[in-house]
Amino acid sequence: MKLFLLACSFLTTIHAYAQSRTRLFDSDWRFLKDSTVQAESHAFNDASWRKLDLPHDWSIEDLPNQSPDQVAGPFSRASVGATSTGYTVGGTGWYRKLFKINASEKGKTVSIYFDGVHMETDVWLNGHHLGYHAYGYTPFSYDLTTHLLPPGQDNVLAVRVKNNGKNSRWYTGSGIYRHVWLTVTEPVHITPFSISITTPEVSEKTAQVQVVTTVENPSGKPVPIILETSLIAPNGKTVGKNQQTITVAANGQTEGRQLMTIANPQRWSPETPRLYRTKVVILSGQKRLDSVTTATGIRSIAYSAETGFLLNGKRFLMKGGCVHHDNGPLGAVAIDRAEERKVELLKANGFNAVRTSHNPPSTAFLDACDRVGLLVIDEAFDMWQRPKKPQDYHRFFDEWWQRDLQAMIHRDRNHPSVVIWSIGNEINERAEPSGLAITKKLAEEARRLDPTRPVTEALCVFWEHPGKVWTDSDPAFALLDIGGYNYEWKNYESDHQRFPDRVMVGTETFAKEAFQNWQMVEKHPYVIGDFVWTAMDYMGETAIGHSLLQPKTDKDSTIAVFPWPWFNAYCGDLDLIGFKKPQSHYRDVVWRNSKIELAVHSPIPAGMKETVTNWGWPDEQPSWTWAGAEGQPLQVRIFSRSPRVKLELNGKVIGEQTIPDTSITATFTVPYQPGVLKATGFENGKPGATVELKTAGKPHHLRLRADRSIIRADRNDLSYVAVEVVDEQGNLIPSAAVPVSFQLSGEGQLAGVGNANPTDLSSFQKPQKATFRGRCLAILRPNAQPGAMRLKATTPGLQAGEIKVSVR
Numbered sequence: 001m002k003l004f005l006l007a008c009s010f011l012t013t014i015h016a017y018a019q020s021r022t023r024l025f026d027s028d029w030r031f032l033k034d035s036t037v038q039a040e041s042h043a044f045n046d047a048s049w050r051k052l053d054l055p056h057d058w059s060i061e062d063l064p065n066q067s068p069d070q071v072a073g074p075f076s077r078a079s080v081g082a083t084s085t086g087y088t089v090g091g092t093g094w095y096r097k098l099f100k101i102n103a104s105e106k107g108k109t110v111s112i113y114f115d116g117v118h119m120e121t122d123v124w125l126n127g128h129h130l131g132y133h134a135y136g137y138t139p140f141s142y143d144l145t146t147h148l149l150p151p152g153q154d155n156v157l158a159v160r161v162k163n164n165g166k167n168s169r170w171y172t173g174s175g176i177y178r179h180v181w182l183t184v185t186e187p188v189h190i191t192p193f194s195i196s197i198t199t200p201e202v203s204e205k206t207a208q209v210q211v212v213t214t215v216e217n218p219s220g221k222p223v224p225i226i227l228e229t230s231l232i233a234p235n236g237k238t239v240g241k242n243q244q245t246i247t248v249a250a251n252g253q254t255e256g257r258q259l260m261t262i263a264n265p266q267r268w269s270p271e272t273p274r275l276y277r278t279k280v281v282i283l284s285g286q287k288r289l290d291s292v293t294t295a296t297g298i299r300s301i302a303y304s305a306e307t308g309f310l311l312n313g314k315r316f317l318m319k320g321g322c323v324h325h326d327n328g329p330l331g332a333v334a335i336d337r338a339e340e341r342k343v344e345l346l347k348a349n350g351f352n353a354v355r356t357s358h359n360p361p362s363t364a365f366l367d368a369c370d371r372v373g374l375l376v377i378d379e380a381f382d383m384w385q386r387p388k389k390p391q392d393y394h395r396f397f398d399e400w401w402q403r404d405l406q407a408m409i410h411r412d413r414n415h416p417s418v419v420i421w422s423i424g425n426e427i428n429e430r431a432e433p434s435g436l437a438i439t440k441k442l443a444e445e446a447r448r449l450d451p452t453r454p455v456t457e458a459l460c461v462f463w464e465h466p467g468k469v470w471t472d473s474d475p476a477f478a479l480l481d482i483g484g485y486n487y488e489w490k491n492y493e494s495d496h497q498r499f500p501d502r503v504m505v506g507t508e509t510f511a512k513e514a515f516q517n518w519q520m521v522e523k524h525p526y527v528i529g530d531f532v533w534t535a536m537d538y539m540g541e542t543a544i545g546h547s548l549l550q551p552k553t554d555k556d557s558t559i560a561v562f563p564w565p566w567f568n569a570y571c572g573d574l575d576l577i578g579f580k581k582p583q584s585h586y587r588d589v590v591w592r593n594s595k596i597e598l599a600v601h602s603p604i605p606a607g608m609k610e611t612v613t614n615w616g617w618p619d620e621q622p623s624w625t626w627a628g629a630e631g632q633p634l635q636v637r638i639f640s641r642s643p644r645v646k647l648e649l650n651g652k653v654i655g656e657q658t659i660p661d662t663s664i665t666a667t668f669t670v671p672y673q674p675g676v677l678k679a680t681g682f683e684n685g686k687p688g689a690t691v692e693l694k695t696a697g698k699p700h701h702l703r704l705r706a707d708r709s710i711i712r713a714d715r716n717d718l719s720y721v722a723v724e725v726v727d728e729q730g731n732l733i734p735s736a737a738v739p740v741s742f743q744l745s746g747e748g749q750l751a752g753v754g755n756a757n758p759t760d761l762s763s764f765q766k767p768q769k770a771t772f773r774g775r776c777l778a779i780l781r782p783n784a785q786p787g788a789m790r791l792k793a794t795t796p797g798l799q800a801g802e803i804k805v806s807v808r
Contacts (some may be wrong), residue, residue: 021189021290025112025180026054026715028097033058035092040124040158046096053715054180056095057173059088059163060331060752062763069564072761074331077564080166084389086539086567087761090163090174096156099182103151109185109218110148112157113141113192115363116178118332120162126155134396136163136172137325137359138407141192165391169382170324170569171539173332178362188223189290190280191216191253193410197278198452202300202312207265209240209298211258213280215290217248224248225282225289227256231296232277234266239276267312268297268416270352273373275416297370297416303454303482305501308525311375311419317521318375318529319591320353321346321573322508324538325361328576329754329764329779331539334362336716338779341707343368345578346535350593355507355531358382358425360408369417377456377507377531378412379422380405384438386428402445409449418453421446422507425458426486431472439479454481458507461488477502482528487614489517492527506530510614511573511583514590515664532587533615537572543758545571545616552609560613568758571615575756577777578720583617589639589664595689596642596681598622601635603672621773623734624677624693631671638666642681642688650675697727699736701799704791710806711782718751719780719805723793725771736774738795742767744780747787747807752779782807 030049032039039046063071070077075087101110112130114121119136122129126149130142149155163174183192194214201208211229224247231240240260248254266274276296282289302310309316323346327338339362346354353375356365360378369376381401387394405423412418423442429435443455457480462468470491477483477499484507485491492504504527509517517530537545543562550557568576573584588594599620604610612618626634638645640659645666647654650673657666670677674695681688707720725736744750744767752764757772769776780789787807794800 021185022181022183025182029054030096031093033091033093037094039094039096040127042126042156055177055333055335056175057177057331057333058093059090059174060764062765063089073763075567075761083542083561083563084169084540086171086542087564088171093161093175095159095176098154098156100154101148101151105184106151109187109189110144111141111183112144113139113181113183115139117161117176118163118172118174122160124158134400135393135404138404139411166389167391169388170541171326173326177332178334186289187219188215188217188248190282190292195280195292195294197294197296197414199298199300202265202267202298205264207262207298209260211278213256214253215248215282216253217250220250222247222250225284228281228283229258230279231260231262232279234274234276265298268299269311270373270375273371275370294414299416301419303503303528305503305526309528318353319351320355320529320531321351321535322355322357322531322533323535324357326538329752334364335718336364337718339364340368341720343372343374345574347372347374349574349580349584350588350591351535353529354535355379366412366415366417370415374417375419376417377420377422378418379425380408381424384424384427384429405442405445406449409446413450420454420456420482422456422458422484426460428464430459431476436475439476443479456480456482456484456505458484458486460486489513489520492520492524496526503528508533511617514587518590532573534572536574537576538569539567541569542566544569544613547610547612547616547619549608549610552607556611565759565761567761570758577754577756579756582620582622585622586639589641596640596679596691598677598679598691598693599637600624603629603632603634621734622693625696625734626672627735629672633669634672636668636670638679639664640681642683644682646680648678694731696731696733697729699725699733699798700728701726702793702795702801704793704801704803706803706805710808713782713784713786713807715784717782721778721780721791721803722775723778723801724775732774734774736771739768739770740776740793740795742778743792744789746789747785748780748782748789750778751781753777780805
């Protein structure tokens with residue numbers, strides 16, 4: 001049996017990773033969107049520029065010169081990205097920041113670290129060009145030491161960001177959209193991202209934790225140091241310690257390796273995401289030179305075609321979803337709480353795994369996966385040498401791929417949530433000689449940088465290469481540890497017959513085929529998981545998840561992408577503001593997280609039919625409120641794994657059906673009348689789980705509900721407030737579309753507003769938004785002061801809603 005035993009741990013956010021040595025560098029920047037200025041010099045006058053805090057995305061901000069049907073909110077018909085980027089606009093932006101070092105920092109090593117900037121970035125310090133970075137998704141850093149002014153004097157950091165041309169198939173955002181950190185250390189210090197924490201042996205009774213640390217020494221003399229490493233349990237007790245003396249080479253780096261063995265480890269998993277801390281200290285005599293604390297998860301992984309994917313020795317089925325990196329109404333801004341909420345939403349809706357398509361995510365996102373408990377396929381690239389868009393990353397691939405792959409793996413290799421590296425997605429040259437050579441190079445480099453995890457690549461049918469057949473993918477699969485299949489579940493069994501040792505994962509699948517895909521995962525160990533495209537709606541690739549009404553006599557539409565006013569792909573299990581769509585209810589039954597669910601299709605006019613894209617879902621809702629449809633026949637679907645189901649309306653039996661093993665769906669036609677629609681599942685002839693839909697009354701008031709009513713006085717925290725149109729009894733009115741105005745007072749600001757409407761091009765930043773399917777969203781961001789925020793929402797004809805959020 002071919003078996004790979006793999007294990008590792010993880011790295012928290014940089015400001016936690018390095019504590020006092022590193023400070024968040026997000027506040028008090030100045031910004032100007034302008035491609036004509038040259039603002040790199042120290043003396044440049046930026047007094048008129050806008051002040052802002054990072055993370056920042058200018059593409060989500062309202063455009064100037066708003067005009068009907070041409071420019072609306074952040075959207076422009078003239079956008080070069082058009083449908084690909086959801087009609088948003090890039091350009092060139094400048095950021096500048098003044099900062100001082102104090103007297104105690106004189107003689108220290110000072111560096112700047114960017115977690116992600118989209119995309120082409122030049123950085124200057126006091127007029128000195130520090131470097132250029134091409135990729136919009138990988139971290140990069142610069143040593144500032146030699147160009148710093150003396151303590152007490154103003155240093156000027158200038159950053160130019162170019163997001164030009166057709167460079168993406170989805171919404172990227174523009175600017176410094178992730179965190180920036182400043183690190184100050186002694187000259188002899190722990191090299192950034194040099195700490196590697198692995199767990200060579202893990203069992204219920206014992207675990208080995210190996211820590212490899214690189215220390216660098218810029219001086220001309222060798223320096224002896226003491227390297228002291230401690231492992232701290234979740235309860236705060238030190239459970240392992242190792243101390244050794246090493247000599248750091250002059251003008252070089254030296255590596256220290258330390259092994260600790262602990263008893264009865266608390267193993268990390270999505271069910272039990274328990275985290276230790278690894279503390280590394282370097283001393284010279286009694287003087288502490290540097291210290292880094294890294295949050296750590298202890299777990300083992302293994303995989304084979306015979307056993308499947310094993311987490312801590314037990315088979316684990318990946319209930320996965322793909323996500324892009326945007327945060328809906330916030331754009332690409334990677335505020336910690338926005339990233340954490342996304343992870344929490346995925347976990348709450350049944351997902352235990354996520355694929356970061358098609359690029360490395362933010363550090364904050366992976367930190368949240370570690371804390372909340374989601375496995376991660378961490379993906380590097382969407383293209384290699386051949387373009388998907390004229391100005392995309394293919395221009396830089398040959399020169400930059402190795403540096404970018406290393407940046408991703410060195411940053412992310414200690415996260416327990418990360419279990420698979422992906423080197424590419426639907427690469428054009430994937431099965432040609434040039435592509436196979438690149439596959440080999442990328443896979444070997446990933447294994448060299450991190451031998452503890454398998455490597456995959458997402459392969460699809462050869463739609464762009466007429467004449468090629470699926471089996472032409474075989475040479476590419478042979479170079480991978482795990483074969484990534486995009487929309488090809490029908491080939492799992494036949495491929496297994498040809499290659500019985502191949503391990504497979506559905507790296508992208510259609511929501512409509514969730515049941516078929518999951519049957520494969522449950523039935524065959526060699527299929528380790530299923531990742532739907534997508535877990536959550538995102539901007540760009542407009543309308544690929546739409547449904548369409550057309551005359552019955554017409555040929556079924558094959559249009560995948562719709563133009564303006566669509567800006568949203570609309571193919572997610574969850575909508576753009578985080579609420580369940582009907583396919584998520586269906587998936588709850590597929591994954592056995594719910595016994596029974598109901599969905600009702602919107603009325604289809606006579607003579608019309610519905611066509612649904614491959615990524616889409618029928619226009620149905622878990623609702624029995626259809627004002628104006630009285631007497632019309634509505635299609636009702638029951639999703640259940642029970643062998644028999646019954647449907648009732650207002651206590652009267654509509655019908656019963658047997659559901660075959662090959663399905664979980666029973667379909668009924670019901671003339672609409674208000675009341676209570678009830679479905680019941682039967683097991684062994686006895687009634688079991690039930691679900692009811694009740695007709696809502698007339699709209700009465702706005703109800704406000706915050707995901708968290710107490711938040712920190714920290715710019716990295718947020719409160720998400722759902723605004724719902726409800727009747728007098730508090731039932732949601734799913735058809736309500738009303739304009740809502742917001743008034744916010746207190747210690748915070750309105751960071752964004754949104755709804756789930758894929759064609760609503762209105763501003764994400766003005767204090768008003770219409771409801772869609774009965775709700776909209778307001779996102780509150782605190783100032784850095786304790787107190788409270790009070791949000792009031794009003795709409796004509798209904799009682800207003802109000803809520804208080806405490807800031808502490």
